Amino acid sequence: MRLSRRALLAATTAATTLSAASGASAAAPRLRTGFERLAADGYALLDGQRVGVVTNPTGVTRDVRHIVDVMHADDRVDLRAVFGPEHGFRGTAQAGGSEGRHDDPATGLPVYDTYLKSGQPLADVFTVSGVDTVVFDIQDVGARFYTYIWTLYDCMEAAGLAGKRFVVLDRPNPVTGRRAEGPVLHPEFATFVGRRPISQAHGMTVGELARLFNGEFLTAPVPLDVVRAGGWRRSEFPDASGLPWVPPSPNMPTPDTALVYAGTCLFEGTNLSEGRGTTRPFELLGAEGIDGRWADAANGLDLPGVRFREAYFAPTFSKFQGRTIGGVQLHVHDRAAYDPVRTGIALLVTAKRVWNGFAWRSDDWIDKLTGSAQVRTAIDAGAGPDEVVAGWQEELAAFRRVRAEYLLYR
Structure with missing residues (x-):
């Protein structure tokens, strides 16, 4: 720069x-x-x-x-x-x-x-x-x-x-x-x-x-x-x-969507649904075979400003169209304290830990979304949310x- x-x-x-x-x-x-x-x-x-x-x-x-x-x-x-x-x-x-x-x-x-x-x-x-x-x-x-x-x-x-x-x-x-x-x-x-x-x-x-x-x-x-x-x-x-509020795009229906989007859009880089085809895109996340253990694991991290609810939904288009899948819904209760990026990373880490079907998209789209291979490789190596977030702090400070x-x- x-x-x-x-x-x-x-x-x-x-x-x-x-x-x-x-x-x-x-x-x-x-x-x-x-x-x-x-x-x-x-x-x-x-x-x-x-x-x-x-x-x-x-x-x-x-x-x-x-x-x-x-x-x-x-x-x-x-x-x-x-x-x-x-x-x-x-x-x-x-x-x-x-x-x-x-x-x-x-x-x-x-x-x-x-x-x-x-x-x-x-x-x-x-x-x-x-x-x-x-x-x-x-x-x-x-x-x-x-x-x-x-x-x-x-x-x-x-x-x-x-x-x-x-x-x-x-x-x-x-x-x-x-x-x-x-x-x-x-x-x-x-x-x-x-x-x-x-x-x-x-x-x-x-x-x-x-x-x-x-x-x-x-x-x-x-x-x-x-x-x-x-x-x-x-x-x-x-x-x-x-x-x-006018939706800037079809899958950005409310200010609540915008609040979580910077983190949960990362699920576009996985084989999980990011909630497209539902009335709560980017607030609902899931896949076939996921149950309440994911919400429990995410809540166990005590992330600021947000809680997670076990949820089941059937997208009308996009991933898992017409099929009932399980996952989580984000409920932001303190939006001033909420950190969307850290929350998105924590959800990726916990999804991979509790669901053995977790996979990245084959085109490594997650790298395009995060801007490098650092997040993907750190999560694949077993890093927790704090370790993943620590990996970009020097560049972020600059x-x-x-x-x-x-x-x-x-």
């Missing part, structure tokens, strides 16, 4: 702070999204620009209108295009899918598909669209392997290649920004579930990540503005603010030092 680029970051990246007084009233909510602050300032940041928006169903106002619909109806914004990521702009596609190139029925705007595009091919999309400024507004969930942050990275890189300006409309991290946790990606394990060396739970907003990407990882930093969320503190869970340079909120 090239900390010497801080001066370059300062010259090329502006963390835009719009006037808190603009358009505000005594009744205005304390917590305001980046879009709310942009609109309150009369879209001055976009004045004279042909604008394209990278967004999905989470790009909504407090009264759940989509920002594309709002901006399209406002003469102060010259909105020319929409760019849809995985699952699509309106959210009509399942995991691993997109909506493709089409015209949006509601606005008539051209919608371009960005999913699985990067580098020059994505830059060409921005060029063809005819926009001057690319605006990004997507709700993240705080985990390295949640791919929208890499959509952000790819779009920033492509905007730079295409000579475009980039604006991020920030939103709070729904699992707080208190700390970074978990293993740091090793570059040789880079995929779309982790492009660059950040920790598994990064504890940052998309605006802060954009600053980090621009300052540390992009070969040619892009002209960047971040419109900060107003009134958010790092220790806060924003679901108490009145902001609506990432935390770099991360601190790019934070926008206290």
Whole structure:
């Protein structure tokens, strides 16, 4: 990581702070999204620009209108295009899918598909669209392997290649920004579930990540503005603010899902179900032949903020479709104390100990999710949760030092 680029970051990246007084009233909510602050300032940041928006169903106002619909109806914004990521702009596609190139029925705007595009091919999309400024507004969930942050990275890189300006409309991290946790990606394990060396739970907003990407990882930093969320503190869970929760993807239905996801998504790298095909994905975990011993073993670790219940369920799709399986359900009772990554590791360790059918996916997907072979090899060698977690602390400490340079909120 090239900390010497801080001066370059300062010259090329502006963390835009719009006037808190603009358009505000005594009744205005304390917590305001980046879009709310942009609109309150009369879209001055976009004045004279042909604008394209990278967004999905989470790009909504407090009264759940989509920002594309709002901006399209406002003469102060010259909105020319929409760019849809995985699952699509309106959210009509399942995991691993997109909506493709089409015209949006509601606005008539051209919608371009960005999913699985990067580098020059994505830059060409921005060029063809005819926009001057690319605006990004997507709700993240705080985990390295949640791919929208890499959509952000790819779009920033492509905007730079295409000579475009980039604006991020920030939103709070729904699992707080208190700390970074978990293993740091090793570059040789880079995929779309982790492009660059950040920790598994990064504890940052998309605006802060954009600053980090621009300052540390992009070969040619892009002209960047971040419109900060107003009134958010790092220790806060924003679901108490009145902001609506819109599922960022089909298997992220609630804030509770986001809370556990940074740890239990690791079960995608095993032959156990991670709860896809149930109403509680990533909170329910299991497989055929597992009984209450797993919940007992996990509860015996006395992990902070969480308890485990013996559970039985039948996924409607994905692993074990239509078959009743046994496992656990996570019940987080103190989300401030809860550590999702440590909990995920503890569940992997205990699952392997109590169920002799445990296996990693044959493609070593667990290494892509954790960012190296360290977790898999340590668990296979019989390490306990404390020993596994200890294996990444030095790299995590180094990432935390770099991360601190790019934070926008206290």
